Amino acid sequence: MVKVTVLGSAGSHPGNGRACSSYLVSAGDHHLLLDCGNGSMANLLDAVDPADLDAVIISHLHPDHFVDLYGLHYALRFHPSGSKTVDVHAPDGARSLLTSVLLGDAGDSFNRHLPMHVAAAGERLEIGPFDIELYAANHPIETLASRVWVDGRIIAFSGDSGTTEELIECARDVDLFICDSTWLSRDAPFPKGVHMTGTEAGQYAAAAGAERLMVTHVFPQREPEQAAADAETVYDGLVWVAADREEYEL
Numbered sequence: 065m066v067k068v069t070v071l072g073s074a075g076s077h078p079g080n081g082r083a084c085s086s087y088l089v090s091a092g093d094h095h096l097l098l099d100c101g102n103g104s105m106a107n108l109l110d111a112v113d114p115a116d117l118d119a120v121i122i123s124h125l126h127p128d129h130f131v132d133l134y135g136l137h138y139a140l141r142f143h144p145s146g147s148k149t150v151d152v153h154a155p156d157g158a159r160s161l162l163t164s165v166l167l168g169d170a171g172d173s174f175n176r177h178l179p180m181h182v183a184a185a186g187e188r189l190e191i192g193p194f195d196i197e198l199y200a201a202n203h204p205i206e207t208l209a210s211r212v213w214v215d216g217r218i219i220a221f222s223g224d225s226g227t228t229e230e231l232i233e234c235a236r237d238v239d240l241f242i243c244d245s246t247w248l249s250r251d252a253p254f255p256k257g258v259h260m261t262g263t264e265a266g267q268y269a270a271a272a273g274a275e276r277l278m279v280t281h282v283f284p285q286r287e288p289e290q291a292a293a294d295a296e297t298v299y300d301g302l303v304w305v306a307a308d309r310e311e312y313e314l
């Protein structure tokens with residue numbers, strides 16, 4: 065059984081009961097963490113022992129997608145059964161950016177417990193039972209969308225993204241498409257190449273033939289249910305509203 069646990073569904077900043085971007089994909093004893101946004105670490109600790117993570121993939125270097133790596137580092141460094149290491153795959157520049165705010169020997173420790181690997185669109189990663197293909201999302205900075213195969217299921221995660229054909233390829237025939245739905249259609253117009261509306265997420269899920277759509281990254285001061293309703297006007301599949309600490313079985 066493949067399970068996705070939402071550890072953070074909020075877009076850009078945390079809200080009441082909602083941490084920033086983070087999703088745990090689990091298959092048996094194997095766990096892949098997609099993003100590690102602010103506030104998500106507490107939810108991660110309730111879902112899994114952080115030492116049991118196979119790896120972390122960071123979609124891009126906006127703070128709402130990586131800030132809790134700092135907490136994860138300490139959870140691994142001072143783990144009750146001895147210090148642990150978890151590999152992190154992230155866009156180029158992650159190591160220097162993330163360690164630039166760490167003083168003293170904290171940067172060395174951070175790199176030791178969370179070794180950083182540069183990841184780029186077009187690459188394929190094999191991590192335990194997870195087979196991952198990376199795509200280029202459409203965002204103001206380099207952003208990776210992930211297509212994850214595991215145990216006969218396929219999950220796509222857009223990261224933050226405006227509309228782009230790449231996302232349709234990334235989400236082609238998936239069991240679950242976790243898609244940026246930051247903006248409510250009623251608030252239009254929006255800048256191009258940043259985020260999607262629930263309506264656009266629905267259009268993309270339909271174009272890709274996705275079995276299920278999870279709308280997420282909605283601003284905490286907006287209603288995620290409205291993003292789902294917008295998606296449902298153009299998409300016949302099952303629409304889930306990402307909710308923190310909820311588990312979704314595939």
Ligand SMILES: [Zn+2]
Nearest residue numbers: 076126128224
């Ligand atoms: Zn974001």
Ligand SMILES: [Zn+2]
Nearest residue numbers: 124126203224
């Ligand atoms: Zn972003």
